[in-house]
Structure formats: C-alpha cells, structure tokens
Amino acid sequence: MAEQRFLQLENIEKRFPIPGKEDYIAVTDVDLEIKQNEIISIIGHSGCGKSTLLNMISGLDAQTEGYIFLLGKEVKGPGPDRAVVFQNHSLLPWLSVYQNIEMAVKKVMPELSKKELKERVEKFITMVNLDHAKDKLPDEISGGMKQRVGIARALAIKPKVLLMDEPFGALDSLTRANLQEHLMRIQQNVQNTVIIITHDVDEAVLLSDRVIMMTNGPEATIGEILEVNLPRPRNRVELQHDPEYIRCREAILSFLYEKFAKEDE
Amino acid sequence: MNYDLAKKIILPMFVFGALILVWSWTASKVESFPTPADTYIAAFGGTTSAGDEMKGVLSDPFYVENEDDKGIFWQIVASLERVFMGFGLAILVGVPLGLIIGMSKEAQYAFDPFIQVFKPVSPLAWLPLLLFIFQDINMTAVSTIFVTSIWPIIINTTLGVKNVSPDYMNVAKVLRFTPIEKVIKIILPVAVPFIFTGMRLSLGIAWLVIVAAEMLTGGIGIGFWIWDEYNNLNYYNIIIGIIMVGFIGFLLDLIMGKIADFFDYRKRGRA
Numbered sequence: 010m011a012e013q014r015f016l017q018l019e020n021i022e023k024r025f026p027i028p029g030k031e032d033y034i035a036v037t038d039v040d041l042e043i044k045q046n047e048i049i050s051i052i053g054h055s056g057c058g059k060s061t062l063l064n065m066i067s068g069l070d071a072q073t074e075g076y077i078f079l080l081g082k083e084v085k086g087p088g089p090d091r092a093v094v095f096q097n098h099s100l101l102p103w104l105s106v107y108q109n110i111e112m113a114v115k116k117v118m119p120e121l122s123k124k125e126l127k128e129r130v131e132k133f134i135t136m137v138n139l140d141h142a143k144d145k146l147p148d149e150i151s152g153g154m155k156q157r158v159g160i161a162r163a164l165a166i167k168p169k170v171l172l173m174d175e176p177f178g179a180l181d182s183l184t185r186a187n188l189q190e191h192l193m194r195i196q197q198n199v200q201n202t203v204i205i206i207t208h209d210v211d212e213a214v215l216l217s218d219r220v221i222m223m224t225n226g227p228e229a230t231i232g233e234i235l236e237v238n239l240p241r242p243r244n245r246v247e248l249q250h251d252p253e254y255i256r257c258r259e260a261i262l263s264f265l266y267e268k269f270a271k272e273d274e
Numbered sequence: 275m276n277y278d279l280a281k282k283i284i285l286p287m288f289v290f291g292a293l294i295l296v297w298s299w300t301a302s303k304v305e306s307f308p309t310p311a312d313t314y315i316a317a318f319g320g321t322t323s324a325g326d327e328m329k330g331v332l333s334d335p336f337y338v339e340n341e342d343d344k345g346i347f348w349q350i351v352a353s354l355e356r357v358f359m360g361f362g363l364a365i366l367v368g369v370p371l372g373l374i375i376g377m378s379k380e381a382q383y384a385f386d387p388f389i390q391v392f393k394p395v396s397p398l399a400w401l402p403l404l405l406f407i408f409q410d411i412n413m414t415a416v417s418t419i420f421v422t423s424i425w426p427i428i429i430n431t432t433l434g435v436k437n438v439s440p441d442y443m444n445v446a447k448v449l450r451f452t453p454i455e456k457v458i459k460i461i462l463p464v465a466v467p468f469i470f471t472g473m474r475l476s477l478g479i480a481w482l483v484i485v486a487a488e489m490l491t492g493g494i495g496i497g498f499w500i501w502d503e504y505n506n507l508n509y510y511n512i513i514i515g516i517i518m519v520g521f522i523g524f525l526l527d528l529i530m531g532k533i534a535d536f537f538d539y540r541k542r543g544r545a
C-alpha cells in the first residue's frame with residue numbers, strides 16, 4: 010500500500026462571480042502535494058491569487074472546482090487542524106497576549122485541566138520569547154511581537170498545517186528577519202508543516218524546502234516549483250555566498266521578472 | 275494647569291451674570307414673571323417681594339400631603355422610575371434584536387424598513403394610542419419611553435455588530451466557535467461600547483420625552499408637576515422645574531458615560 014499522502018490539492022479552480030459579467034477565474038488547474046513537515050512557500054506577483062489559494066486550504070473560502078485532502082480526508086470549511094496566521098495578526102484587542110492564546114487552546118483542547126492549559130499557553134509564549142509581555146494587550150506591543158503572538162496562538166492548537174499569509178509583509182526588514190529566525194528556530198524544535206505566502210524572494214529561499222511560483226492572474230496557476238536543497242539550520246549571512254542559495258534566488262527572480270514580469274508594478 | 279481651571283470656573287460666572295440680567299429684564303417686561311430673587315426664595319424658602327411666606331420647593335422636597343400632593347423629590351422619582359422601566363424594557367428587547375439584525379442579512383432585510391419608518395416618529399405621537407390601549411397613566415408613560423428608547427439601542431447595537439472585523443470572525447471560524455461563542459467572545463466585546471452609546475442616546479431622549487409625556491398624561495411626575503404649577507400660576511416653580519430637569523438629565527448622561535467607558539475595552543486599563 011502506498012504511503013498516505015499528507016496534503017493534496019487536486020485540480021483546484023476558483024472563480025469569483027462578477028455581477029453582470031462573466032466569472033473572474035482567479036486560479037485554475039492547481040495540483041500540488043505537500044509532504045508532512047515540509048515548509049512550502051508560495052510566491053507570485055500581487056493579485057495573482059496566493060491568498061485565494063491559501064483561503065481554500067484553510068477552508069475560509071471554498072474552491073469552485075477540485076478537491077483538497079488532508080491525510081486522505083476531504084477538507085470542507087475551516088478548522089483548527091489548519092491554523093492560520095493572518096497578515097494583520099488578528100489578535101483580539103480586548104484580550105491580553107496570554108488570553109488570546111488561552112482562548113484558542115481552551116476551545117480546541119477542552120480536555121486539558123486548568124494546570125495543563127496554563128502550562129501549554131505559557132510554553133508557547135516562551136517559545137516566541139514573549140514571557141515579559143504576556144499580560145499586555147495587543148495594542149501595547151510592537152507589530153513584530155503581535156505577529157509572534159499570532160504564531161504562538163496558531164501553533165498552540167497543534168495544527169496539522171500552519172498557514173501563513175504574508176505574515177511578515179507589514180513589518181520592517183529588521184523585524185522581519187528577526188521573525189524569520191524565530192520561525193526557523195521553532196521549526197528546528199517542533200516540526201510543523203508550513204505553507205507560507207510571501208512576495209519576498211530571500212524569505213522564500215531562506216525558509217522553504219520548496220518554493221511554488223505562481224503565474225499571473227487571471228487564471229493563475231503553478232508555473233514552476235523550485236526545490237531548495239540547503240541544509241538546516243540555515244544562516245542568512247553564510248547563505249549569501251552559497252551557490253545553491255544564489256541559484257535558487259536567481260531562479261525565482263528570473264521567473265518573476267523575466268518569464269512572468271508584471272507591467273504595472 | 276491651574277490657570278485653565280480658573281478659566282473654567284470664572285468664565286461661566288460671566289455667562290451666569292448675563293443670564294440673570296436677561297432674566298431680570300424679562301421679569302420687568304412680562305406681567306407676573308418671577309424675578310431671579312423671588313425664584314430663589316421659591317426654591318429655598320423665605321419671604322418674597324410680594325410679602326408671601328414660602329417654604330421652598332427644594333428645602334422641603336420630601337413632603338407627602340396626599341396622593342396628589344407630593345414634594346418635588348417624589349415627582350422626580352416617579353419620572354425616573356418610568357424612564358428606567360421603559361428604558362430597561364427597550365434594552366431587553368433592543369439589544370438582542372440589534373444583535374440578530376447585525377448578524378443576519380435576512381433579519382436586516384426583514385426589519386430595516388420598519389425601523390426606518392418608525393424611527394422618525396415622535397414618541398409623543400404614540401401616546402394617545404398607548405393611552406387608549408393601556409387605559410393607565412403609568413403604563414402609557416412607560417411604554418412611550420420604551421418606544422422612544424428602542425430605536426437608538428437597536429441601531430447602535432447593529433452598528434456595533436457590523437464593526438466586528440471579518441478577521442476576528444475568521445479566527446472564530448478556524449477555532450470552530452459555535453454561534454453562541456461567537457456572540458459572547460467576539461461580537462459582544464466589540465459591540466458593547468456601541469450598545470452603550472445607543473443606551474446613552476436613548477436615555478437622553480427618554481428624559482426629554484418623559485417631561486412632555488407627563489404633561490399629557492397627568493397624575494404624578496416632574497413633567498406633570500411643571501404643567502400643574504403653570505395652571506396654579508406658580509410660574510417660579512416652572513423655572514425651578516426646568517433647572518431640576520436639566521441637572522438630572524446632566525447627571526444621567528454623566529453616569530451613563532462613566533458606565534459606557536467602563537465597558538469599553540479601548541478605554542479600560544489605560545494609564
């Protein structure tokens with residue numbers, strides 16, 4: 010018997026109805042298989058349908074055609090097995106850092122005792138180095154810290170897949186680098202399957218095992234898939250001169266700016 | 275700064291002085307219009323310029339002569355009771371209704387036309403109908419206040435629900451919250467400040483309306499009292515009544531504002 014496939018997208022198409030016009034075909038013909046504990050990034054010009062694709066995997070939006078299977082079971086609607094880290098963090102502003110994570114863990118793991126719940130929440134706060142801020146409200150901490158809380162909240166519910174839609178897109182480049190380090194360190198300790206959307210070439214190469222490059226919309230689809238054969242842990246400074254890193258970077262740049270350049274950007 | 279505080283105290287004094295001047299001038303022009311001095315005596319007791327001995331409406335606010343003759347305190351209490359009864363009922367009905375309308379497009383389509391049509395109707399227009407239905411002064415006043423209060427509560431509750439960011443709802447969806455959990459954990463925290471804004475508006479209007487409603491229904495209450503003093507030719511008491519109504523309205527708004535701030539997560543816990 011063949012080994013069970015982890016996450017599988019089959020022939021996905023998403024059409025948006027436009028009143029009085031033909032449907033807008035955002036993405037079409039997407040076939041993709043993702044292995045357990047793999048880190049995948051999806052890169053493409055803005056508006057090509059990256060978020061659309063991720064929303065279908067998360068179940069927040071339904072595909073028009075095709076199927077998505079997680080461990081052989083069809084994905085229908087959102088659920089905690091596919092945790093999402095939103096670009097704008099989406100922390101509830103009236104709850105503290107601790108309470109935001111607690112709320113999620115409590116709901117997804119109702120069987121935990123009070124003590125276990127507390128331990129779990131604190132473990133994930135520690136994982137993203139936020140012990141000092143655990144009683145702060147989201148508005149009282151920086152953007153990068155908020156995003157770390159978002160990651161902790163997502164991981165704390167023990168998802169099978171972690172979905173991130175341009176998680177660091179709104180942050181300055183230093184903060185972004187810092188968060189990438191966080192993510193890699195966490196991944197080193199606890200293996201997760203991660204799908205991360207980005208429009209940052211370096212981020213894609215640094216973080217991923219494979220980079221999915223999407224063509225431009227309408228009717229966007231997977232153009233190329235790049236394997237990043239770099240050992241982990243990766244060091245961003247040393248990588249700058251690594252031939253494999255340079256090769257990957259060039260492949261993505263050539264895809265984005267030669268094969269599928271976008272005029273209006 | 276203290277300098278600013280001094281301005282806040284001294285500047286209103288000038289306006290107060292000007293008001294007294296205008297008032298005195300009016301009293302000198304209008305036949306039997308009470309002067310500021312006589313009004314003061316009517317409020318706090320003494321002998322007026324005409325030589326009448328006055329007990330003072332505000333010096334003896336608690337007296338009860340009989341069912342139909344009670345001190346101003348009891349008049350105000352009667353009005354406040356009606357306002358809070360009607361207002362409370364409006365909250366009980368308006369908040370859940372507003373939540374439903376905010377959460378469901380279908381409910382919005384169903385109710386919105388009626389809200390739009392009934393909202394601009396003066397609550398006093400309902401009064402004769404309500405009097406006819408209930409045949410009871412108290413019930414009529416309370417239900418008039420209910421009709422007054424309900425619209426801002428519904429509308430602001432709905433607005434609060436609409437203000438819930440779709441991102442928060444996405445979090446709720448990923449966590450598979452039940453509809454009840456969505457309401458309690460996501461929608462209410464966002465909507466509560468809006469609900470309190472609606473309640474504050476409602477209470478303000480209710481206090482405006484009760485005075486007029488009681489003038490029409492009669493019996494007891496500060497509105498009726500003012501009207502009764504007019505009929506008894508005690509014009510100074512009208513002025514005292516107006517000032518009392520103003521102070522109470524101001525207090526109600528102040529208290530509602532404090533309560534609203536307490537429930538607003540954006541204003542709580544801020545240093």
Ligand SMILES: Nc1ncnc2c1ncn2[C@@H]1O[C@H](COP(=O)(O)OP(=O)(O)O)[C@@H](O)[C@H]1O
Nearest residue numbers: 025033035054055056057058059060061062226
């Ligand atoms: N709800 C929607 N209705 C109509 N068109 C949409 C909707 N959502 C997204 N689109 C369109 O689909 C395309 C892909 O959008 P999106 O997935 O957000 O792009 P990306 O995340 O890659 O920047 C865009 O052209 C966008 O205008």
Ligand SMILES: [Mg+2]
Nearest residue numbers: 059060061174
């Ligand atoms: Mg996007």
